[in-house]
Amino acid sequence: MNGADTLRRWRLALGRYARPDGGQELAGADRQVDEALDYLYGRAYDRQGILRGKGGASGGSLDGSQLTALDWLRRTRELFPQDVCERLQRHALDKFGLNEILHDPATLRALEPDENLARALLGMRGRLGADMQDAVRDVIGKVVEDITRRLRHEFVNALSGRRNRFRRSMVPSAQNFDWRATIAANLRHYDTASRRLVIERPYFNSRVKRQLPWDVILCVDQSGSMVDSVLYSAIVASILVSLPSVNIRLVVFDTNVVDLTRMAADPVQVLLTVQLGGGTDVGRAMRYCEQLVTTPQRTIIALVSDFEEGAPPGPLLACVQRLAQSRVRLLGLAALDERAQPVYDRDMGQRLAARGMEIAALTPSRFAGWLAEVIG
Structure with missing residues (x-):
């Protein structure tokens, strides 16, 4: 790499204010890259009281009146790889408050739908105008569809049936491989010279569907810190609704308790209904779930929360003890952050x-496996 190329790279990385007076202007694609980066990261100078295009910096202004948010999105897609575009988009929303992106339906629909955007929309939903609702629904719907497609097979595979050793399957699967039957059927193909068993036909067990006479109650904390857990809980509930013989109840709470079972099959509607924020009364939510229990030995209550109880803990602890003594299976699912690291009150968890x-x-996906183990 020569000196000129090194200076060019540093110039693009540091922005226009790193260029000494009289320096060579960027041209062509480099200038477009510089303008796109400055539109976003130049806001850091604004926060320090430095006016872009002034204070000794030469070149045209890049104020929002000349480069709109939609223009910026289109330009970044043309100039950068997809992973870079997604990073710039996250920075725009999370670090620099580029809120104009979220106040124009056309701009919103031009964004690449991903979980970060869904989180931003859910967090800002109360501040968005009525004209944005359809665009918000479209974007969240695409994110939900993508996550559901990835998760559905995990739950169906875990909960749909057990292996039937008396029936064979034509669908190969390592999980269903019957090694005993395979060896017995292929012993005549044993090669004495190489001392190896030649497998001409492997055997696999089929699966039989089973009835799951279990009631599953998802009790989901909708306080402000729980946006990721709420997103996935709504999707998990919609998948469980589609499984035969699984009775799903979906309950969300902060200081109030709302039963959303009637819309559990529509995760987008659930996400557009929850009210993220406010305090937390876990005990009140668990007491409501206690009232839903009709067959304790076949009931699972999964509490999705960071366990940050805002009310006195006594009623919550007493309710949990009553449910456990009645043989309800209780699982406390700790909140996970964006890196899938647990974030919860460990003392209350204990x-x-x-x-x-x-x-x-x-x-x-691990929750699907746990459900399968419990239901047996």
């Missing part, structure tokens, strides 16, 4: 565990 609730930090 107190809940001491009264019969299993405390775990599970991804949705």
